[in-house]
Amino acid sequence: MLMVHDLVKKFGTMTAVDHVDFTLNPGEILGLIGQNGAGKTTTFRMILNFIEPDQGQIRWQGQPFTQAQYNQLGYLPEERGLFPKMTVMDQISYFAELRGMKRATIRAEVPRWLDRFAVKAKPTDKIRDLSKGNAQKIQLIATLIHHPKLIILDEPFSGLDPVNVSLLREGMLDMKREGAAIIYSDHNMTNVEQVSDQLVMLRQGEMVLNGTVDQVRQQFGRIKVYVETTLPQEQLAAIPGVVRITPRRHDLELTLADEAVGREVFKLVTAQGYLPEFSQQPPTLEEIFKLKAGADHE
Structure with a gap:
């Protein structure tokens, strides 16, 4: 040891x-x-x-x-x-x-x-x-x-x-x-x-x-949501606590102020029925690295 x-x-x-x-x-x-x-x-x-x-x-x-x-x-x-x-x-x-x-x-x-x-x-x-x-x-x-x-x-x-x-x-x-x-x-x-x-x-x-790695990621909460939906981004952005929406190739990445906001996002996107993708996760290690290193080091 x-x-x-x-x-x-x-x-x-x-x-x-x-x-x-x-x-x-x-x-x-x-x-x-x-x-x-x-x-x-x-x-x-x-x-x-x-x-x-x-x-x-x-x-x-x-x-x-x-x-x-x-x-x-x-x-x-x-x-x-x-x-x-x-x-x-x-x-x-x-x-x-x-x-x-x-x-x-x-x-x-x-x-x-x-x-x-x-x-x-x-x-x-x-x-x-x-x-x-x-x-x-x-x-x-x-x-x-x-x-x-x-x-x-x-x-x-x-x-x-x-x-x-x-x-x-x-x-x-x-x-x-x-x-x-x-x-x-x-x-x-x-x-x-x-x-x-x-x-x-x-x-x-x-x-x-x-x-x-899991302990470090979980410290920051499940503030990332990955969702595949036909809803306009404006509707998702209107949910209190949705900080940022980033379009990706097949889905959207939502950054939340608090992981509890994920429940409101889930309610909205499932109101239409079938949902191909919904995943709520902690930030990646790369995102945490940039956050902890500070903006000057990104």
Whole structure:
């Protein structure tokens, strides 16, 4: 279990991380979200002991990290760092040996990992000859090949096409099923909703959201209604508490001042009988992100 308690980090007069708390259990994925400069990477670097916190505690399995425990950790930095003149095999071996793996074991496992992430490269290919996406997958393999117990991924989906995003998501879920605790940052809220067991949102270093995705969404109430109706928008807009109506391809999206307004909307649209669609939901994680980040960061 990873425990981060009351973490504070200042750089001069700027507070980069301000009293951050969360716990991550084995077999869980935590999405760390926030606008650029919110404190995500600084939090990662403190967990990794690259920089020391000014206040707070970081515990792994109830104890401070030891050097041996750091070998149980896999880290994918935001700034990718591969050696272009190395071959794929030598590059992965270099990082894996630093984590204590034997060269014979690495060489036996590399082909399976290349296939697992659909890397379009041979073990003998040079890193410099790979596409950006394939190079990124090589670094991910180097992060995961030693089967770490704690995995930290800083913007792992950045620059990947939808097919490779899906491969990476499945890789994360595979490691979760193996019992790894995974913490990662992302700006794509769809990814966060699909893979995260819990999330933490930082704004200017402070925690503004913490909980499971469902818990976070439910905090804001079921203020979104999606309805397919032939009623004029003017009639719907006249209902007190309907804040905004947004036409979509096949239906309308209504934003409500309060979820109780949904009852009045339902009464009106069902008065004509059959209704193809009516769904009342909390706002999406992306909408919540924009709300909590503030208009300046949309």
